[in-house]
Amino acid sequence: MQLKLENVQCGYGNKKIIEAISFTVESGEFLCLLGPNGVGKTTLFKTILRLLKLQSGRILIDGENIAKWTQQEFAKKVGYVPQAHASSFAFRVLDVVAMGRAAHLGIWGSPSKMDLEIAEEAIDTLSIGYLKNSIYTEISGGERQLVLIARALAQKPEFLIMDEPTSNLDYGNQIRVMDYIATMIKKSGLGVIMTTHSPNHALQYGSKVAAISRNGQFYIGEPRDVITASYLKETYHVQIEILQSVLQDGTQATICVPLAKQDFWSKITKE
Ligand SMILES: Nc1ncnc2c1ncn2[C@@H]1O[C@H](COP(=O)(O)OP(=O)(O)OP(=O)(O)O)[C@@H](O)[C@H]1O
Structure with a gap:
């Protein structure tokens, strides 16, 4: 599958947030979108998901303009993991995950035995079987995030749009989720x-x-070409060093390390 954005402009009413973005993502690709708070990443996602009206431009899936697709047609192809949110609906976790099957049911259809099995499989994949019968409003923010990822996996989409899926996860779960997606x-x-x-x-x-920068400029490319020390400094206003390292298994890794002031605490103690 190919998702293509052509000169997409989006925002709220007449308020423009993102201007003239174009890019293509294919099956088997993992596009990471970076940008400072408030630059418009979620707005862009909501526009792709048609929760917000496109101000101008076109969004195509496999060459077809999706403007006229039904929500069900779209949901069969594209899953969405929103930022973890506190719902006011006290559903059981298994039922929340089974909601991911909605696109595959008829209008009045309720989940079949197979749909519930798929939901349970997604729950097991993320090792959250212990939450299956818990109430969604009574679990932690990180647990809710894992449930939302399981819901998107149960949808069995060809394409997944994820809005900061690891932001509430502990260190181990961040790595497990990233490894699983990869x-x-x-x-x-x-x-x-x-x-x-x-x-x-x-x-x-x-x-x-x-990467979307504060002045609305958009860059896309190989991770090492886009994530440079100068981009990070310009975007986040902090000093960051980019290191090349050879890991124990021999693979090359590029990592960012913030240049924290090593003597920060000693200075404070002395003052
Ligand atoms: N419903 C809305 N109506 C008007 N403006 C909005 C609305 N929601 C968000 N905005 C504005 O749109 C801009 C982009 O917000 P958005 O949530 O897309 O940013 P983001 O890049 O996803 O930020 P973050 O990294 O903090 O999640 C912000 O200036 C925000 O105030």
Whole structure:
């Protein structure tokens, strides 16, 4: 599958947030989208998902303009993991995950035994079986994030759009989720666009990186070409060093390390 954005402009009413973005993502690619807070990443996602009206431009899936697609047609192809949110609906976790099957049911259809099995499989994949019968409103923010990822996996989409899926996860779960997504991309040709505030995630897992800067400029390319010390300094106003390292298994890794003031605490103690 190919998702193509052509000169997409989006925003709220007449308020323009993103101007004239164009890029293409194919099955089997992992596009990481970086950008400072408030630059418009979620707005772009909501526009691709048709929750917001496109101000101008076109969005195509396999060459077809999706403007006229039904929500069900779209949901069969594209899954969405929103930023973890507190829902006011006290559903059981298994039911929330089974909602991912909605696009595959008829209008009045309720989940079949097979749909529930697929939901349970997604729950097991993320090792959250212990939450199956918990109430969604009574679990932690990180647990909710894992449930939303399981819901998107149960949807079995060809393409996945993920809005900061690891932001509430503990260190181990961040790595497990990123590894799992990367494996799905390699094994089943899933295509993924993910926003992240971690340049290291983008460097380590992204096959492409797109970055929106504060002045609205848009860059896309190989992770190491886009995530440079100057981009990070310009965007986040902090000093960051980019290191090349050879890992224990012999693979090359590029990592970002913030230049924290090493003597920060000693200075404070002395003052
Ligand atoms: N419903 C809305 N109506 C008007 N403006 C909005 C609305 N929602 C968000 N905005 C504005 O749109 C801009 C982009 O917001 P958006 O949530 O897309 O940013 P983001 O890049 O995803 O940020 P973050 O990294 O903090 O999640 C912000 O200036 C925000 O104030």
